[in-house]
Amino acid sequence: MKVIGLSLLALSATYASAAAQYTGGDTSGCGKSHWFNGITQYRIIKSSGVDRSYGIHLPSNYSKNNQYPTILGFHGSSSIGLFFEADTGLDSSKYIGDKIMVYPNGLGGAWAGANYSKASVQEDLQFVWDMLVDLRRNYCIDSARIYATGLSIGGGFVDTIACNATVGGEFAAFAPASGSFYTNNDANHENCEPARVPVPILEFHGGADTDVKYDGGEGEGGIEPAIPDWLSWWAQRNQCEEKYDQEDLFDDDVHHLSWTCNGQTGVVQHYKTDDQKHDWASTEINFSQIAAGDLPTHISASAIIQDFFMAFTRPEA
Ligand SMILES: *[C@@H]1O[C@H](CO)[C@@H](O)[C@H](O)[C@H]1NC(C)=O
Ligand SMILES: *[C@@H]1O[C@H](CO)[C@@H](O)[C@H](O)[C@H]1NC(C)=O
Ligand SMILES: *[C@@H]1O[C@H](CO)[C@@H](O)[C@H](O)[C@H]1NC(C)=O
Ligand SMILES: CC(=O)N[C@H]1CO[C@H](CO)[C@@H](O)[C@@H]1O
Secondary structure, X not given: OOOOOHHHHHHOOEEOOOOOOOOOXXXXXXXXXXXXXXXXXXXXXXXOOEEEEEEEEOOOOOOOOOXXXXXXXXXXXXXXXXXXXXXXXXXXXXXXXXXXXXXXXXXXXOOEOEOOOOOOXXXXXXXXXXXXXXXXXXXXXXXXXXXXXXXXXXXXXXXXXXXXXXXXXXXXXXXXXXXXXXXXXXXXXXXXXXXXXXXXXXXXXXXOOOOOOOOOEEEOOEEEOOHXXXXXXXXXXXXXXXXXXXXXXXXXXXXXXXEEEOOEEEEEEEEEEOOOXXXXXXXXXXXXXXXXXXXXXXXXXXXXXXXXXXOOOOOOO
16 A cells, blocks of 8 residues: 555645643643544644644544543554554444544654654654644543554554653553564563553454564564564563463464453453454454455454553553
8 A cells, every 4th residue: 555645635634833842631622612523634733843644533423521532543554544544443433432533644654663764763752742732732632541553563653652651651551453563672672661560552463474474583674573572571561470361262263362460450462363464453354454465354453452442541640
């Protein structure tokens, strides 16, 4: 999938004033009315001196004084937020009726962390920070229930956010899918400094993924960790019990792993689907599966992510 229509999107976007200083649990966006709720709209903000854009989807019955859980969804490489929106169906009211979906657009169709990325890690983290400021000033956001999910390099960047105490500290939970974890591999995983213990995180990965291999190694944009290693690092950071629960489902095609950390169950979770390729796990065919030459699978990442996110609220700082 190639980057299309970004200039078109920009034409119809709202130009927001440059995000300034961070505003914490700001609720000044509550009480403001918005038009065309239920339809994704685009905003542009200045971040690190350049224009950055994101799509926002408010529930069709958006109530201006209701504080909504908010999910940021990061697209894969050579893509834009619109494709992530289509692939995941996360706008649908069947996946948490009362929530705001946000679809940021990466520079050059990608996110920081790969050797081909246009933005540095510092710049993309700053963009997330500036976006949170813009969101809170304009929409009624529940600051204790902000979440991040993403596909492929977008999943990798979700992990990069989780590993930054300042920016990641604003989120309640993370859910990367088919993630390319360039900033959290054998060589650099010790630099991951999450905001708190534990940080809830759920990952999906296909055993037949030939782009971001389950066993790690050289990827398109750098060195990727083996997924079991990456999981064990998160289990250690979160002070989880060494022994995890494993369920083998759907004739042993799907393996669900779950760790108990600091007395909380399911803080670190993983779904490995043996015959899944590099895409978004879905029981209905989506574009990412078509692009990967794959078929619908047994599980719906969107449905599982909704349940996972709703189980966690960000503790007070
Ligand atoms: C909006 O609709 C959803 C169902 O999609 C419902 O759960 C929710 O209560 C409604 N919210 C408001 C503010 O009416
Ligand atoms: C977290 O990200 C911010 C924004 O890019 C940066 O200023 C800060 O140095 C980062 N913190 C760490 C520990 O890397
Ligand atoms: C990026 O990293 C991969 C994996 O190590 C390597 O094969 C590729 O040549 C690198 N590309 C660039 C532009 O450095
Ligand atoms: C383009 C497309 O058909 N996307 C579908 C992918 O699967 C999700 C469910 O997981 C649907 O909601 C999307 O419509």
